[in-house]
Amino acid sequence: MLPGIIMTTVISIALIICTVILATPLKNYASNKNAVAVTGAAKKQIRSDLIVWQGNFSTQSPQLPETYNRLSQNHDMVKDYLLKQGIAEKDIVFSSIQTIPMYQINSNGVQSNVLEGYRLMQSVEIKSNDVEKITEISRTSTELINQGVIFESQPPQYFYTKLNDLKITMLGEAAKDARLRAEQLAKNSGGKIEGLRSSKMGVFQITPLNSTEVSDYGINDTSSLEKEITAVVSVEFYVK
Structure with missing residues (x-):
């Protein structure tokens, strides 16, 4: 309805x-x-009694294939981390990949037309009734940074x-x-x-x-x- x-x-x-x-x-x-x-x-x-939490991760390098490979590795690391925290695989939802071309900045601080690389971004979202567990994960998930993942945890949203x-x-x-x-x-x-x-x-x-x-x-x-x-x-x- x-x-x-x-x-x-x-x-x-x-x-x-x-x-x-x-x-x-x-x-x-x-x-x-x-x-x-x-x-x-x-x-x-x-x-x-319902929590919605999202985290973002990204990679950046000169070549698009290399950037994608790094992001794919980070994707697997994020997924593995969440599974080890007791999150069911069906509750882990990854977004589509966002591709951002990166251009050189000239000496005047102005963006040029010279392409110097790519930045790829992806997010992961979890919706769960286990409010306490996901709240804790939202606080500790930046441990992924120690594994080389540029990870940003967003504040959870709480619903009744x-x-x-x-x-x-x-x-x-x-x-x-x-x-x-x-x-x-x-x-x-x-x-x-x-x-x-x-x-x-x-x-x-x-x-x-x-x-x-x-x-x-x-x-x-x-x-x-x-x-x-x-x-x-x-x-x-x-x-x-």
Whole structure:
């Protein structure tokens, strides 16, 4: 199922849940009824269950065949290293090779048309649910440099695969929080919640733990293993 269709379905279900939680039995309300506007929120800590990690390696020499042979050797060394770390061969995915012609730089620091060699680059990517193991490999893989491989490890990306299901639950909790806030406000002023006027789902903030970052467009952090998800619902209730 396409991501867009999944998200549309999630939003539709979430709005239905919010309405069920917030609404009271149908009544006819006058347009001049008093109303109270509140914002409900729900927070939950989550731990990523999927990691995507990538590393890059390259070779450079005057002749293209020689450069390719060196890169091929490095490819085998990288693969052998990862296999020894306990990574299944099916989970090791190499990209296509990128070829970059290298031109001489003249005395003025300007690139000339004289070809002096080639640089070949390739990347390796691993997607795994074994988050701890791949995190450790991302830190230690530069050991390949000791074997003569020019290797660069990229920061891992962390994801939570049950996010869509969790969003529905979180919106329900945020809606409950909104109603409790509205009931307390109405009680403090001697009133009583009489019915739902409107509701609006806010954006989700998925941030590293203890982060204070907020965005009007929402945040989906992929840099942290441990995260916090915040759901927000804005609601108006009629008050009598």
